[in-house]
Amino acid sequence: MTASASSTRNVAIIGAGPAGLIAAQRLAEAGVKVVVYEAKPSVARKFLLAGRGGLNLTHSEDILSFLSRYADGESWVKDWIAGFSPEDLRAWSLDLGVETFIGTSGRVFPEDFRAKGLLRAWLQRLGQLGVELKTNQRWVGFATDGVMMQEKEGDQYEIRPDAVLFALGGGSYAHMGADAKWIPVFKEQGVEVTPLQASNVGFNVPWSDFFKNSFQGQPLKNIALKIDGKCKPGEAMLTRYGIEGNAIYALSASLREQLSRDGEMILKIDLKPSMNETHLLNKLKSGPGRKSLSSYLKSQLKLTSQAVALLREFTDSADFSEMPKLAELIKNCPVKLTGLASMDKAISTAGGIKQSSVDKNLMLKAFTGYFVAGEMLDWEAPTGGYLLQACFSSGVYAAGKITDYLHQKS
Template sequence: MPQTAEQEGRGRRAVAVIGAGPAGLMAAEALAGRGITVTVYDAMPSPARKFLMAGRGGLNITHSEPLDRFLTRYGAAAPVVAPWIRRFTPDDLRAWVHGLGIETFVGSSGRVFPVGLKASPLLRAWLRRLDGLGVTLKARHRWTGWTDDGALAFDTPEGPLVVAADATLLALGGASWPRLGSDGGWAPLLAAKGIDLAPFRAANAGFDVAWSPAFIERAEGQPLKRIALSFAGQTSRGEAVVTRTGLEGGALYALGAPLREVIARDGQAVLRIDLKPDLDLAAITARLAKAPPSESLKNRLRKALGLEGVVPALLREGVPPADLATPAALAQRLKALPITLTAIRPMDRAISTAGGITLTELDDHLMLRRLPGVFAVGEMLDWEAPTGGYLLQACFSGALAAAEGMAVSWPSSVQTENAY
């Protein structure tokens, strides 16, 4: 027989939050602060595992650029995402982190980090706050859908569990990093309820390039710093890294969505790299013209332009020496080096995913139109953004929008036990 948990907080409104990542925990905090009984369920042994993993390389919580530019980072989803972020802005997020006793700073790239760069101190302070608000966290509770009478069903170490709640917030993540809990296993449960789902697709991932074996041996792991990448009328400045299979890095991720879609349609996409974006073509040509023709390509690039490392080998990759023989020809390649991308890396190698619940399935409060009383937030939804703090910001902001939506729509969002 399955265990049955009576509706917690009898006499008080009770919400089940399924998923203990940043979006789920933020919604739980906002709901508990309104006097609502909140229980957070998660399949993993401990909360926020992907959040902690993100912090290993320096937790980038948001970005300091002007808000109007910030909002463009969400592409086609910007009209939906923008109201969440205008309601809870990057400055608001920084103030929230400061309220946990963690200071923040703005890096040279404009990205915002907690002092110390780690996620674990922030998470510990956050969990203490949630505990003080009366939020209950239940680990190793894997959601398996709904029972025939509309209750929530879970698999637990003690066996099946059935839970009744006045409303449910789903915050189960996308389909990247399955070992940390984001495996997309919830998709069939919602599809069975008639929810429209876009296929999962890798986002913030590297791309494949057919490098020659000699180039891989020489260049694997080498960075390309202070570059500009261009594709389909968009330009992204930053850095990238040469990998055995191709290229990856923040500058590339910012163009990931259009590159991915063109490759899916055409089988390839031609990216152009500006290896010296702070100088125009004429200035580069003039500097190269001053170098003695007898000098090696490596020395000409280093002396005239300060370009070293992997750049000479990259310029030569698949190019006849004659195409680099004159200052004008060399300058042209430096300003618009074509690189043919043949595939995006698999989802299990991606930082995040696109796809999931289509945004038209949600009302203005992030409630599923076909499942009254059920709200969804975070990477479960079909939006994407590049790295740089944009992913976390939208998860936090969207979670608060959903929590507020629950509060204002409560009478209509609370359904009978047969609602599903």
């Protein structure tokens, strides 16, 4: 680490999630004095939560496919990833002593699947670099030459660093810290913000009492979801309120759009994507005979109990006596969606600070020296490691631009 002109400069990072912490690391490595302010009593709570189900850090697919996961027009995400790629993220983890591996789906995980060990090593590194972490410190507003902070249940105080990076997150799982309370304060200052919407979220389904009592918490494996000519293979999870899971999240932007237009919709699920309709019909040509339909479908097609029950949930049982109709329904099982689950249950939120409100350095046009990074910016991606990658990459990008800004100032 070399001392530089910027070593006399100090930067406040507000929000200790992955975007803020990686920026802190990069700035400290460049010789900048960094203080990270976090509203919660501990840091990176959502990152730790993400690790509970298997921390999907990034994805191993080729870079063009990778970039295509971000919506059209989100060219800024591409700039961030150009400077800190999925390979760079894996190398960063390895540098902290945590190897990563590629799962069968191409997703990348830390060797133990969890976030805890990686976070521990990361915080140790930040400590060695001299980064100061201040918890229970909430940013509450802008001040003439700095920002206003408030210690939990304490008085407000002003800080005047040479630059500020906001990395306050989106709006899902608010109890983890990212509660979107920054939005009205930013808007009041003329920063344009696209309203937050739940993304990578489940959908409400009006299940019968029998179905929800019998099958909540059960997975639907080896299925494919069909919408607008798109077919998304994967898995879904049946819940009390509806349906969620990776295949659902991958289509959540299209489903959300259709629901906001039509109020409700029918999602078609292919319960046997490995067979086409002709193959399926061949398998079913003998008919159930004296067997119940349920045991017939289980033995002939290896459908699970929940898949057979799903088939019955929104269809007319009279259709099951004709094998061609039954085959068609198995390939296009209708499920009625009536709305999005609440934002609080979402993996991420779409919306946030508009690209038009920041310059190419991720500095707010309204405030010189105030930068932004992470999920609080207006971009969207499915699950698969694309969320964390964009948060990390934007943090690295912003840190580089802040370093340049400090050099220009000195």
